[in-house]
Amino acid sequence: MRLRKIFLLFSLVVFMLAWLNHPGYAGNKFEKEIEKEKGAVKLARESQRGGYDLVTTAELKKWMDEKKEMLIIDTMPYEASYKKAHIPGAKQFLFPIPDMNEWNTSETKKKTKKEYLELLGPDQNKLIVVYCGFVKCTRSHNGAMWAKKMGYQNVYRYSGGIFAWKGANYQIEGVE
Numbered sequence: 001m002r003l004r005k006i007f008l009l010f011s012l013v014v015f016m017l018a019w020l021n022h023p024g025y026a027g028n029k030f031e032k033e034i035e036k037e038k039g040a041v042k043l044a045r046e047s048q049r050g051g052y053d054l055v056t057t058a059e060l061k062k063w064m065d066e067k068k069e070m071l072i073i074d075t076m077p078y079e080a081s082y083k084k085a086h087i088p089g090a091k092q093f094l095f096p097i098p099d100m101n102e103w104n105t106s107e108t109k110k111k112t113k114k115e116y117l118e119l120l121g122p123d124q125n126k127l128i129v130v131y132c133g134f135v136k137c138t139r140s141h142n143g144a145m146w147a148k149k150m151g152y153q154n155v156y157r158y159s160g161g162i163f164a165w166k167g168a169n170y171q172i173e174g175v176e
Contacts, residue, residue: 050145052155070127075139095142131158
């Protein structure tokens with residue numbers, strides 16, 4: 001009798017695990033594709049509207065390994081985030097999440113357009129890479145869009161951000 005109960009319990013556990021791993025349980029894979037599509041189209045449209053290009057995690061790492069001269073800008077919302085972890089060599093500049101079509105110092109923690117220009121520097125052909133935390137975060141969009149608005153030609157948005165960078169197990173820096 002005891003062996004039968006153990007077998008039934010074991011069978012129940014196997015059945016539940018199989019059920020939990022079934023594609024229909026976690027959500028329909030076709031419905032999930034709609035969400036992926038929305039995200040991809042949103043990113044593409046932001047890029048088109050902002051006039052900048054996109055760079056992947058692997059491409060950015062390759063540029064860094066090749067010691068390409070570039071300015072990397074971290075747009076994470078809090079100084080503490082930047083201090084805790086950022087891509088090596090990145091400089092911080094705070095941008096808001098909603099599209100910032102007009103410069104608004106209340107959205108940039110009182111940072112001015114002039115201060116952003118100073119960070120970007122005089123060479124409008126330099127390689128500039130702007131990132132935030134993750135793909136859906138639009139702070140990087142604002143940073144890249146404003147660099148383009150200010151006349152910089154070689155602007156990229158690293159949409160994967162610090163989450164993708166960490167996910168690839170690449171080196172990060174912190175500030176003490």
